[in-house]
Amino acid sequence: MPGRDRFIGQSLGASLTKRVKDSRVLLVGAGGIGCEVLKNLVCCSFGSGSTPAKDSSTSETESNELNTSNDRKPEIVVIDLDTIDLSNLNRQFLFRKQHIKKPKAFVAKETASQFNPSVSIDAHHASIFDKQYSVDFFESFDLVFNALDNLAARRHVNRMCLAANVPLIESGTTGFAGQVQAIQRGVTECYDCNSKPVQKSFPICTIRSTPSQPIHCIVWAKSYLFPELFGTSEEDASDVVVTEGDNAEEVAKLKEEAEALKNIRGLLGKDEFAQEVFNKVFHDDIERLRSMSEMWQSRQPPTSLKFEELKGEQGEIESQGSAISLQDQGIWSIRENLAVFCHSLSVLSKRVQSGENVIEFDKDDKDTLDFVASAANLRSHIFGINLHSEWEIKQMAGNIIPAIATSNALTASLCVLEAFKIMRGSQTYTNGALAPSSASNAHTNGHHDDLMGGARMVFLQSHNTERMVATQRLVGPNPECPVCSPVYAKLALQEGSLPTLGQLVDLLKEKLGYDEFSITTDAGIIFDPDLDDNLEKSLAEMGIEANGNGFIRVADDADEPKADLALSVSSQKGTSQETPAMQLLPTDITLPLKPIKAPVKDDATAMPGTKRKREPEEQIDAVFKKAKLGEQEVLVIEDDGAILLDD
């Protein structure tokens, strides 16, 4: 192969090169990993072919009628909701300083296109949760790459790819660690086959009355004090919970305390605001705590602070605070903390007065960080806990996950490497680097793992000197996984028809032999043997609409139940009189029996749509442990500094 394609042709062989060029791939996320994946896709000529990809993967859910609207031309589609931030520039190399605040998807396309004009890139500045990204949309791709920074979106794409039966390459990094996992319906584990770790929360009394660690004071400042002063404050923060160990009387008392603070909020903008807030939370509330002698029988009571005494006579404290707040690597003295506290309160008050009704804590919003850091340190001092620099507090408060160029580069390259294997696996092969003979040659102890063309679960641990990149065989699906164990199929509604729920119930009975069963939508149960109120209503009234991204879930209530059925809904053009108003596709769905259930696990951790939260440190540890032990548990970690505590 001459010219541009010389090297790729030499490396991949002619047949895989053509398949790569004619492929249509979706990249969800144009952040750290996304930029790198896009570069690699473009440099490996993905989506640069001129002929529409012939769909040889005979996906049974695709019928001709459904796919007339599908645009299957070779292309890379990039979707990202984010705009560019300064802290992205140390690794998201498609972006420059002048791009700050612009949509990532557009800039990524613009920069990457310059390299290879023959590659077609379609950029969407949108949320992957948008209804337009339906199962039909996902079906138009040969391959999907997840380069996301949050669990909810990862789970969503996982489910959509399962429904569309499109292979997904899932990836994530944390600091020096990374992971790549290939997922295909019915062949491998899906993203939700294993439960994900849960975010740590703290008992309310630890946060509000008896802190013992810096994080307790930081959570207090961030999740209690800050929202009381500047937020809506109605909702309770998710990281503080009332636990059994919490004293009910004390909890009631804490409520009153919060009420009193709200009254002080009325002084916002007045000169005495900082002083009033300070004396309330660092003096009066502390004195009240101190007075509860039973609480301090076996522990050191806190020592309260008084604004006037701490401030002393040394001039204008607010302006001093503004200078001190720039020194965020050192640990501030108590008085310096007071100065920053006053300074940040003043700035935040002005923001409220100029129309910002609600300010939320954001680690990258320096004013809010100044407030949280100084308030947390003042409280730490009161309870005899070590003080920290603002820079350290930022990490704890913002759940910042370290991210570097190298890990992203490595993880993204591994994604595309697995993509080659998957594409190799889905074609008949004659010769070339990844022909099955050479894939199994690499000392695999006699294993022939042909799941997804020999793709592997890949772990990156670049701080580990001996095993920077290690792999593990892909494992089959967990038969009890609530997300991938259902049979995915489609309900096709003829355009303009308005079938009722009753008609759907009849259709399910007739085609699939259901007797007693229930139907659930994202809004809840709409039909079961004891709930027949809705039968006369149209599906539209029940919130079921064509070409969305929701699912209708059918669960069998028989003694030996069939597997669950998950239906996506698409519209079908009524080309002839015979086109039914509603039909199931494929027309020959078979539902196997459900496997016998093992003792019930904590189902909530794996239910789709239930947002679970995690503690970053635990994730990192868990990943290292898992990679070391070679356990089968799947754990993909966050890419960028996702604020898990806050979402």
Add this chain to the structure above:
Amino acid sequence: MEVQVPPPLQDIPTAKEKKYDRQLRLWGASGQKALEETHVLLINNGSGVTGVETLKNLVLPGVGQFTILDSHVVSEADLGVNFFLEEESLGQFRAEETVRCLCELNPGVQGFALTEPLETFIDKDDVLKPYNLILVSAPLDSAILARIQLYANALQIPTFYFRSTGFYSSFSVLLPTAFPIVDTHPDPTSTTDLRLLKPWPTLSEFVREKTKGLGTESMNQHDKSHIPYVCLLLHYLEQWRDKNGGKNPETYKEKSAFRELVREGDANEENFDEACANVLKALNPPTISSTVRNIFAAPEIDELTTSSPSFWLIANAIRQFYNTHNELPLPGAVPDMKAQSADYIELQNIYKKKARQDCAEVVETVRQLEKQTDRPKEHEISEKEIENFCKGAAHISLVRGRPLQIVEAGKPITFGDRAKAMAMELTNPESLIGLYICFLAWDEYIATRSTPSNENGDNGLKIPGSTDKDYKTDETKLIDMAHIIVDNLLKEANTSIDEPESSEIKAQIAKQCKELVRAGGGELHNLASLTGGMISQEVIKVVTRQYVPVDNTCLFDGIASRTYVLRI
């Protein structure tokens, strides 16, 4: 080779700090400073993608300066594989064009291009002096590589040599003969050191106070459930010793029995759960690792001079501490545990105080050593540096750099003192030694079949598989060369491998050789990017002196998606 831990930078402009925030959380201000003081030289050869991808990952986090030496002129094929070139680059010098595109990534980084041929560049004196790290990509004239190694070694400049073609790549690191690392960033779970088998009086006193009445009616459940697990373990250890002739639980069986004893104290409380969970981990006698032992036995530790790196003075002082107390200085950190706030804080203070005392003793010894070696006042080792060393003393590391294995025409390929170990690698199914041998054969092919360089920018190097005409003969030739290397290695190691294993190993090597020939020296962008990712990661480890770098050769097999490290 000074190990320096600069103080935190108080005055980085906020915007810069913000840009680098996510990486500062990994290597800190001192690591960032080291990176910004680095000037990398890339000697770029062949299709040259891996080198440029490596630089990309160094320019983004803010390496100080970089220079690309490359006399190649941009071709169509370059445009298809190198992201940092544009259509307009065609016909221009590749060095200039890649430097321009890389510089766009980070305005804080300075890049320079040198378009002089490597042969004349390397002829000049002191030409490598401005750089503190060198990257060399294959293929190049092996005599020139040997000279680069000679100069780099004399100047103690860390040098990387790498090859990337098709689905395979390798890189080797030439480090100074002594490359010590203090800040190795060990796994946080392995750094807890509570000294439960050797409590000191203040700690024992605290334990007695906190466990007074434990097991009797005089202690209420609330207090019982808030005894820190450290105190519980120490309390029950004393009970155990009383019943067992003063001995601590040592074997697994004894430790299990000890755990039962703790469990009998309370069946449900969380602090008792924590105590039980920590029995196996916390009751290990404080032995030092073989790495630390090797450092204590290194000649440098006894040959202290006026200009010895601070590492060796502190290591000497720590060794004296160890010889006196039969333990390393206490790191002083206490893990999170269930406890009353005040108790926890007091416990923390007890550990911190002991750590400070230990450190003070080490500081004193260091000062004596400074005096004995007439160390100038301006090179006095900071207390902060000694403190960091004490905290990480159990996890310090030392890499002994070894020369690159350079294949030169007419000279046999030998493995020297590593021959036996490498011969053993041949029969290890996990090892990628076979791939390494293929790359040696690849180097040998180039070294023996190349012609002198000619004027059209072509350096005269002949790459196996680069022309269709010689494809088949190249395969045979490369396989032969690789098989001879295997035979000679076995001879050198004075060993042999039985059939059918021997034939299997050779058949495997033949397959990998065919792959190398098929790729014909061309890089696959994705693999080059991956290899560049690994190399830049190692560069960062080397320049920041944090984390332990690869010692010394890493191979990547893109077909199996895995790495393997060999010490050549």
